[in-house]
Amino acid sequence: MWSTDSPFGPHNLPYGVFRHGGRPPRIGVRIGDSVLDLDGAEAADLILAGGALRRPVLNEFLALGRPQWTAVRHRIAELVTREEHRAEIEPLLVPLAEVELLLPFAVGDYVDFYSSEHHAMNVGRIFRPERPALPPNWKHLPIGYHGRAGTVVVSGTPVVRPSGQRSTPEGPVFGPSIRLDIEAEVGFVVGVPSNHGEPVPPSRFAEHVFGVVLVNDWSARDIQAWEYQPLGPFLGKSFATSVSPWVVPLEALAGAWVPAPHQDPPVLDYLRDDPHVGLDLRLAVDWNGTRISEPPFASMYWTPAQQLAHLTVNGASLRTGDLFASGTVSGPEKRQTGSLLELTLGGAEPVRLAGGAERTFLEDGDTITISATAPGLGGTVVDLGEVTGTVKPAVTIASLSV
Numbered sequence: 001m002w003s004t005d006s007p008f009g010p011h012n013l014p015y016g017v018f019r020h021g022g023r024p025p026r027i028g029v030r031i032g033d034s035v036l037d038l039d040g041a042e043a044a045d046l047i048l049a050g051g052a053l054r055r056p057v058l059n060e061f062l063a064l065g066r067p068q069w070t071a072v073r074h075r076i077a078e079l080v081t082r083e084e085h086r087a088e089i090e091p092l093l094v095p096l097a098e099v100e101l102l103l104p105f106a107v108g109d110y111v112d113f114y115s116s117e118h119h120a121m122n123v124g125r126i127f128r129p130e131r132p133a134l135p136p137n138w139k140h141l142p143i144g145y146h147g148r149a150g151t152v153v154v155s156g157t158p159v160v161r162p163s164g165q166r167s168t169p170e171g172p173v174f175g176p177s178i179r180l181d182i183e184a185e186v187g188f189v190v191g192v193p194s195n196h197g198e199p200v201p202p203s204r205f206a207e208h209v210f211g212v213v214l215v216n217d218w219s220a221r222d223i224q225a226w227e228y229q230p231l232g233p234f235l236g237k238s239f240a241t242s243v244s245p246w247v248v249p250l251e252a253l254a255g256a257w258v259p260a261p262h263q264d265p266p267v268l269d270y271l272r273d274d275p276h277v278g279l280d281l282r283l284a285v286d287w288n289g290t291r292i293s294e295p296p297f298a299s300m301y302w303t304p305a306q307q308l309a310h311l312t313v314n315g316a317s318l319r320t321g322d323l324f325a326s327g328t329v330s331g332p333e334k335r336q337t338g339s340l341l342e343l344t345l346g347g348a349e350p351v352r353l354a355g356g357a358e359r360t361f362l363e364d365g366d367t368i369t370i371s372a373t374a375p376g377l378g379g380t381v382v383d384l385g386e387v388t389g390t391v392k393p394a395v396t397i398a399s400l401s402v
């Protein structure tokens with residue numbers, strides 16, 4: 001049976017969807033280096049969830065709401081910690097190494113925020129050197145945009161280098177991006193929908209949000225810089241957004257809430273959260289195996305509850321499976337930035353990787369892995385797993401049948 005010594009012990013219990021032995025996708029929960037087959041557990045009446053665990057995605061389970069999430073979590077914890085259940089669950093355990101992990105939920109709407117003050121300052125200086133680094137609205141509302149849910153992919157999915165327009169002194173040219181970048185982010189997964197027309201205040205965050213994934217918001221900086229004004233990110237970010245395969249329930253992060261940075265000027269009433277707290281998630285970014293950055297999520301200026309309140313304040317409704325990402329996580333130090341744009345100062349200062357290779361932006365064949373841990377209750381550690389992706393060469397127009 002498992003103990004909390006493992007960062008994937010019974011205090012974590014993240015949910016995912018896996019394929020094993022040629023069978024259709026099933027919902028499972030990670031425990032240690034195994035996956036507990038929850039489809040099998042519900043079929044055997046070891047867990048009662050009204051059939052929601054016998055589906056190929058988490059959505060029906062996500063829609064059940066917090067009382068049911070808690071009940072199922074307690075039951076799973078019992079099953080994996082009590083000796084009396086060993087014989088029942090042993091046939092339902094699959095080695096992690098033998099499974100393929102799939103996108104765990106059907107993504108509804110996808111929103112990406114811009115909530116790290118350090119990131120916004122850094123990018124502002126690089127993209128708009130002639131203007132104040134922070135736009136005038138930045139400290140009054142969590143800036144965001146609606147992204148492309150259909151290109152959210154699970155960790156491990158190859159990322160094909162996008163082609164598009166970029167600006168040159170001779171005018172715009174078309175071709176594969178030459179400034180392909182990453183953005184290390186944290187994504188929040190909505191379970192319980194809201195009514196169209198009714199804002200969701202910060203106090204109701206935990207009623208609606210089920211849990212957390214890690215996000216890499218791949219970004220083509222050259223395409224982005226040319227296209228984004230005045231409407232915001234479009235093709236420079238819509239080609240792929242990778243998420244980690246394990247959705248870590250908010251309950252597993254109960255020991256990770258910390259006071260969020262003080263907000264000055266004070267925010268408008270609808271954005272006031274009490275307590276004003278963020279999550280102490282410690283991210284790490286590896287480039288071809290070299291650790292290049294350790295972004296601290298606790299430094300985010302806008303909290304997830306404020307982001308949720310803002311994105312619904314106009315009456316926009318939430319749907320099960322909606323994903324809202326925090327925005328790039330960058331701390332105050334250079335080795336804490338969540339994008340290569342920042343780490344290389346806009347491509348001016350290369351990063352040296354193990355083996356001596358120098359990089360500014362991503363080359364074909366490069367692999368980026370974002371991982372994270374959080375403090376758990378009682379001195380434990382909660383592992384959020386990782387989101388990884390390898391860059392594949394651009395598909396050239398000539399190779400397509402037009």
Ligand SMILES: O=C(O)/C=C/C(=O)CC(=O)CC(=O)O
Pocket residue numbers: 112113114115116119120123124127183185217219228233326327328
């Ligand atoms: O400042 C800009 O024009 C652009 C900023 C970004 O690209 C960042 C973005 O996608 C939002 C974020 O991840 O923080």
Ligand SMILES: [Ca+2]
Pocket residue numbers: 112113183185217327328
């Ligand atoms: Ca982003």
Ligand SMILES: [Mg+2]
Pocket residue numbers: 147148217218237238239240241
């Ligand atoms: Mg994206």
